Amino acid sequence: MEMxxxxxxxxxxxxxxxxxxxxxxxxxxxxxxxxxxxxWLDAFGEGKGKTAWVGxxxxxxxxxxxxxxxxxxxxxxxxxVAIFSGFMVAGGLMLSGFAPNIYFLFFSYxxxxxxxxxxxxxxxVTITCQYFDSRRGLALGLxxxxxxxxxxxxxxxxKMMIELYGxxxxxxxxxxxxxxxxxxxxxxxPLRSSDCPLEKTALENVPDRYSIYNEKEKNLEESINILxxxxxxxxxxRSTLANGDWKQDSLLHQNPxxxxxxxxxxxxxxxxxxxTYFCKxxxxxxxxxxxxxxxxxxxxxxxxxxxxxxxxIFLFDVGGFPPSLLMExxxxxxxxxxxxxxxxxxxxxxxxxxxxxxxxxxxxDFKWINTLYLYIATLILMGxxxxxxxxxxxxxxxxxxxxxxxxxxxxxxxxxxVTTKTVGIEKLAHAYGILMFFAGLGNSLGPPIVGWFYDxxxxxxxxxxxxxxxxxxxxxxLLLASLSPWETRKKQLPKPAPAAFVYKVASNV
Numbered sequence: 396m397e398m399x400x401x402x403x404x405x406x407x408x409x410x411x412x413x414x415x416x417x418x419x420x421x422x423x424x425x426x427x428x429x430x431x432x433x434x435w436l437d438a439f440g441e442g443k444g445k446t447a448w449v450g451x452x453x454x455x456x457x458x459x460x461x462x463x464x465x466x467x468x469x470x471x472x473x474x475x476v477a478i479f480s481g482f483m484v485a486g487g488l489m490l491s492g493f494a495p496n497i498y499f500l501f502f503s504y505x506x507x508x509x510x511x512x513x514x515x516x517x518x519x520v521t522i523t524c525q526y527f528d529s530r531r532g533l534a535l536g537l538x539x540x541x542x543x544x545x546x547x548x549x550x551x552x553x554k555m556m557i558e559l560y561g562x563x564x565x566x567x568x569x570x571x572x573x574x575x576x577x578x579x580x581x582x583x584x585p586l587r588s589s590d591c592p593l594e595k596t597a598l599e600n601v602p603d604r605y606s607i608y609n610e611k612e613k614n615l616e617e618s619i620n621i622l623x624x625x626x627x628x629x630x631x632x633r634s635t636l637a638n639g640d641w642k643q644d645s646l647l648h649q650n651p652x653x654x655x656x657x658x659x660x661x662x663x664x665x666x667x668x669x670x671t672y673f674c675k676x677x678x679x680x681x682x683x684x685x686x687x688x689x690x691x692x693x694x695x696x697x698x699x700x701x702x703x704x705x706x707x708i709f710l711f712d713v714g715g716f717p718p719s720l721l722m723e724x725x726x727x728x729x730x731x732x733x734x735x736x737x738x739x740x741x742x743x744x745x746x747x748x749x750x751x752x753x754x755x756x757x758x759x760d761f762k763w764i765n766t767l768y769l770y771i772a773t774l775i776l777m778g779x780x781x782x783x784x785x786x787x788x789x790x791x792x793x794x795x796x797x798x799x800x801x802x803x804x805x806x807x808x809x810x811x812x813v814t815t816k817t818v819g820i821e822k823l824a825h826a827y828g829i830l831m832f833f834a835g836l837g838n839s840l841g842p843p844i845v846g847w848f849y850d851x852x853x854x855x856x857x858x859x860x861x862x863x864x865x866x867x868x869x870x871x872x873l874l875l876a877s878l879s880p881w882e883t884r885k886k887q888l889p890k891p892a893p894a895a896f897v898y899k900v901a902s903n904v
Contacts, residue, residue, distance in 0.1 A: 406584060407526035411534050413579040414519035417477065418541030419548075420576050421484050421515045428453060428504075430553045430741065433723055434562045439497045443724070444846030446497060450720045451842040452505025457513020458835025461828055464517040473522035476514050477580030481573065483511030488570030492563040515576065522583050536756055539808065543752065546719075546745030554739065695826055700767075700817045703876030705833050707774060708810070710869030712837025714862035715777055717845040718784070718800050719744050722793070725855050731790050743794055744801035751805020759809045766812045767877050773806040774870030781863030785856035 428450035435446050457464070468476050487507030494500045519538055527534040549569070556565040695701050718725075722740040755773070759766045780799045787793045811827065818826040841862070848858035 402526060404530075407523075407534070409582060410522055410526050410584075411537050413582045414523055414538040415541040417515055417519050417576055417579045418538055419545040420573050420579075421480070421512045422542035422545055428720060430550055430557070430723065430739075431562070431566075432720060433727070434557060435497065435500065436724075438562060441497045442846065442850045444843045444850050447717075447720060447842035447846040448839075449497070449500045449505050451716070451839045452501060453509040453512070454716065455835040455837075455839030456506055456509030457511075457516060458831050458838060460510055460513050461517065461831045461835070464513045465521075465828070467514060468517050468521050472585055473518040473525075474580060474583045474585060477518045477583055478577055480511040480514040480518065481576030481580055484508055484515070484576060485570045485573040487511060488573055489567055490570075492566035492570070518580075518583070522585070525586055536753065536808065539752060540749045543745050543749035546748070547742045550739045550742045550745065691822070691825055692829065695818060695822065695829065698818065699876045700873075701826065703873045704813065704817055705830055707869035707873040708830050709833040709837045710865040711774060711777075712834050713841040713844065714781060714865035714869075715800070715804060716838050716841045717858075717862055718781070718797070719804075720842045721845060721855070722797055725784065725859075726790065726793055728849075728855055729788050729793070731788075731793065737790075738794070740793055740797045743797040744804070747798045747801030748804045751802035752808040753805075754802075755805050756808040759812050766809055767816055767873075770806055770809055770813045771870050771874050771877070773803045774866055774873070777803040778863045778865075778867030778870060781859050781866060784859040784863075785854075 432446060432450060435441075435449065436443065439446070484507075487503050490503040490507070491500055494503060520535065523534050523538055553565055553569070556568055560568065696705075719741060722744065726740060755769070758764055758769060777800060780796055780803065784793075784796055787796055810830075814827050814830060845855070845858040845862060848861060849855055852858075
């Protein structure tokens with residue numbers, strides 16, 4: 396189906412607005428789970444490692460299921476997926492208010508809400524890319540700040556609601572607020588196709604588009620013969636009579652109804668043969684596509700920088716995600732009094748993440764800045780900031796470190812630039828899907844690992860040293876991989892043979 400050209404405005408700005416509020420409503424709640432984390436620790440009395448699985452699943456399941464989410468959006472469209480996901484997010488939040496134990500929360504909050512958020516993220520990004528072309532970067536930057544603003548507001552809102560209505564009432568109210576995703580999703584009007592009706596366009600274009608009938612003239616007769624051989628004795632007798640001595644007599648005494656029935660049977664057999672051949676060719680094409688996908692995946696991992704990038708993004712999410720979930724508990728473990736909390740630490744992380752996304756995105760547009768090295772610098776600085784958390788014993792120091800970590804977490808805005816620089820624009824979608832899968836795996840594993848370190852040592856010191864080491868290791872691996880092609884290029888530069896040959900020919904002429 397041929398879509399209209401991206402309008403780069405008009406109703407597209409409505410799409411940007413509703414996508415912003417959609418990400419605000421769906422992602423603000425799971426990212427702000429650090430406030431609920433303390434309540435769940437007190438309510439269920441489980442270990443910190445086990446309790447941290449709830450928030451890590453909510454953030455990681457959507458990324459892990461990104462291929463499934465993309466398939467749903469491409470099959471059904473952004474509007475139906477957004478509306479359905481709104482019910483999932485709201486229902487999962489409300490259901491979590493009645494959780495009898497931590498295992499129920501793994502399903503209701505971790506899987507249901509996490510999968511709904513993943514579907515909504517894919518739907519909002521897809522519909523925004525359809526409506527914008529030349530202004531696509533600006534539009535995606537605007538909608539991505541919705542999750543950061545949601546984190547900032549939801550933290551303060553949840554604290555107030557827990558004091559007024561308790562943990563169960565807070566989850567019910569937040570789930571009711573998430574129902575506003577439904578009207579936002581209903582405004583995601585898809586771009587219409589060209590003037591031709593859908594059925595006509597599909598019937599006319601399918602053979603040419605998929606090249607199914609390129610060999611039809613050569614193989615169709617053979618397919619019909621094979622189909623006829625599969626019929627029983629009745630068909631064999633009928634073919635014998637048609638080729639024997641009774642041929643003329645049968646033609647003379649044959650009824651018109653019998654002739655029509657024979658023609659219909661032959662037409663039916665021909666159509667069945669055509670459809671069988673179509674299905675076989677389509678299956679072969681699908682298999683070839685799967686083989687090509689596996690081959691492209693292997694080719695991607697042969698790229699040293701891409702292999703280092705997937706290690707770096709995995710280690711970054713293992714070590715960099717826990718602060719947004721555990722920072723409040725870190726302050727409580729450091730004996731920081733609640734009266735000293737001017738602004739919640741998670742709120743500081745949220746607002747500084749929005750600032751980091753905007754400023755790092757602006758820096759990435761400067762031609763004299765290497766985006767890959769900028770990303771590596773954010774990883775190294777974040778690793779150092781994580782290692783400094785055990786030395787912070789006051790609210791002011793924790794607030795400063797939270798702001799630094801939030802700002803550096805904004806490097807998500809330049810990650811697509813880094814991926815494009817590494818693999819090229821033609822392989823961006825394939826490579827980005829693989830990297831997001833590993834990012835979701837790191838999101839799911841990071842907080843439980845940090846929580847298990849606390850259960851083992853009864854302090855967060857070793858846990859955050861481990862987190863900082865993971866992020867630093869990923870940054871240095873990516874740095875070493877990115878420097879090797881540069882050195883190879885420098886070694887190849889002094890060879891001037893082709894240039895000298897061209898100059899010699901020009902001088903002779």
